[in-house]
Amino acid sequence: MARFEIPDGWVAQAYRYALDPTPAQERSLASHIGAARFARNYMLRLVKAVLDQRDAERSYDLAESELTPGMGWSLPALRRVWNARKGAAAPWWRENSKEAYNTGLDSLARSLEGWSKSRNGGRVGRPVGFPRFHAKRRRGSVRFTTGAIRVAPDRHHVTLPRLGSIRTHESTRKLAHRLEAGTARTLSATVTSDSAGRWFVAFQVLVRRAAARPAHVGVRHEVVGVDIGVRDLLVVAAPDGTAVARVPAPRSLAGAQARLRALQHKADRQQGPYDRESQQKRQPSNRWQRTQARIGRTHARAANVRRDALHKATTKLAQQHRTITVETLNVSGMRARGGRRKRGLNRALADAALARVRRMLAYKTIWYGSRLVEADRWYPSSKTCSACGSRKPRLPLAERSYQCDNCGIGLDRDLNAAINLARLGETRPLSELSSSGSGPVAGRGAVQETEPATVGDAAGCEASTPLQQLLDQPGTASSQGGAA
Numbered sequence: 001m002a003r004f005e006i007p008d009g010w011v012a013q014a015y016r017y018a019l020d021p022t023p024a025q026e027r028s029l030a031s032h033i034g035a036a037r038f039a040r041n042y043m044l045r046l047v048k049a050v051l052d053q054r055d056a057e058r059s060y061d062l063a064e065s066e067l068t069p070g071m072g073w074s075l076p077a078l079r080r081v082w083n084a085r086k087g088a089a090a091p092w093w094r095e096n097s098k099e100a101y102n103t104g105l106d107s108l109a110r111s112l113e114g115w116s117k118s119r120n121g122g123r124v125g126r127p128v129g130f131p132r133f134h135a136k137r138r139r140g141s142v143r144f145t146t147g148a149i150r151v152a153p154d155r156h157h158v159t160l161p162r163l164g165s166i167r168t169h170e171s172t173r174k175l176a177h178r179l180e181a182g183t184a185r186t187l188s189a190t191v192t193s194d195s196a197g198r199w200f201v202a203f204q205v206l207v208r209r210a211a212a213r214p215a216h217v218g219v220r221h222e223v224v225g226v227d228i229g230v231r232d233l234l235v236v237a238a239p240d241g242t243a244v245a246r247v248p249a250p251r252s253l254a255g256a257q258a259r260l261r262a263l264q265h266k267a268d269r270q271q272g273p274y275d276r277e278s279q280q281k282r283q284p285s286n287r288w289q290r291t292q293a294r295i296g297r298t299h300a301r302a303a304n305v306r307r308d309a310l311h312k313a314t315t316k317l318a319q320q321h322r323t324i325t326v327e328t329l330n331v332s333g334m335r336a337r338g339g340r341r342k343r344g345l346n347r348a349l350a351d352a353a354l355a356r357v358r359r360m361l362a363y364k365t366i367w368y369g370s371r372l373v374e375a376d377r378w379y380p381s382s383k384t385c386s387a388c389g390s391r392k393p394r395l396p397l398a399e400r401s402y403q404c405d406n407c408g409i410g411l412d413r414d415l416n417a418a419i420n421l422a423r424l425g426e427t428r429p430l431s432e433l434s435s436s437g438s439g440p441v442a443g444r445g446a447v448q449e450t451e452p453a454t455v456g457d458a459a460g461c462e463a464s465t466p467l468q469q470l471l472d473q474p475g476t477a478s479s480q481g482g483a484a
């Protein structure tokens, strides 16, 4: 796939708006998402059938040349076959924009490529399984790249191909200003729905902006280290041991978590889709479905609060300091050890926050002319004493303070880690820039982001394209779904 080059002086950025569709538009939006899923599942079934057929023929010792011809699974190949068959397979195809089908086929092409590369050893990280069929309840997205993609002059409507003019909840003023002034160019628009049933559009745009810190902000520190805490969102420190900042988790989050637990208990007592006694699926009750909807809304709200707090904190960081050091998330290790559930909700939230902070800092440091240094993922920032440099073999997560056995110092665990990270950042020469956000990061190949949403939740499998990485935007719904 051709790599998208961003011209000098421009950065890729996304603007995301909550949509307020009419009932008819909502049906059309849902139809587009369904169309993407249909095309993906249909072609996956076909690819799978051909593969199975060839396997069966091989087992009868047929020569390779006599096998049923293989099927290409690049995007153009899938599109060719789909276009030839859509009349019979989906006689209703004209109801939706062709971009809907393209989104589904694109996602399939990427999944198949990931699987095939992983099987042939061309990919780092954990093995990627054969693509799965997407279920109806799954959240989806559709990405529009051509046609009428516009922001209306009234600042409260956007125009999308086939869907027409849809009202937005917030004003699109900032983006409209830039488009009118010619300092922004639209690349695409991605429509997504979230678990709470709301609709969003994210415009991926190129924006011309000077890499400079705003004139009214002075530099506070040359180098800082940032630890993503379990209790606090962020702990920031300078190499000399100064505690620079501590960003507590917003108070409303604790409330949301308590509410989620209560709702979860409630759902457990209601009639869900699985009957434990007969071990069978069943029709869930209306009450259970209502509780699920409330759980979805609570998650969505908590995610918004968290995202907002992280945006404010990372903007400050990128503006006020010249070098910012963070740890690198060890995603494959995380999964190998049993994933989120096993490691507890708090740890899961911290992991999700770290991934997000890193992404936000990657582009904000470019915007403001500072730089991001990512510590090697084996760098023991928590286990090392920031006073004498001695190292503990292990430090359980429950231990909130660092007590050094060597020099006897005792300080907050997260602060100790932040100081170590700051010192590491100090030792990295300025030429070692890693702030591009698209730079190589150990283990990145292993991330099967679904953020899902993230790029727009369109991020699903799309997150693996270089352009999508660059576009990894401010304010997309988190793919960390449950980690709200």
Ligand SMILES: [Zn+2]
Pocket: 385, 386, 387, 388, 389, 390, 404, 405, 406, 407, 408, 409
């Ligand atoms: Zn010590």
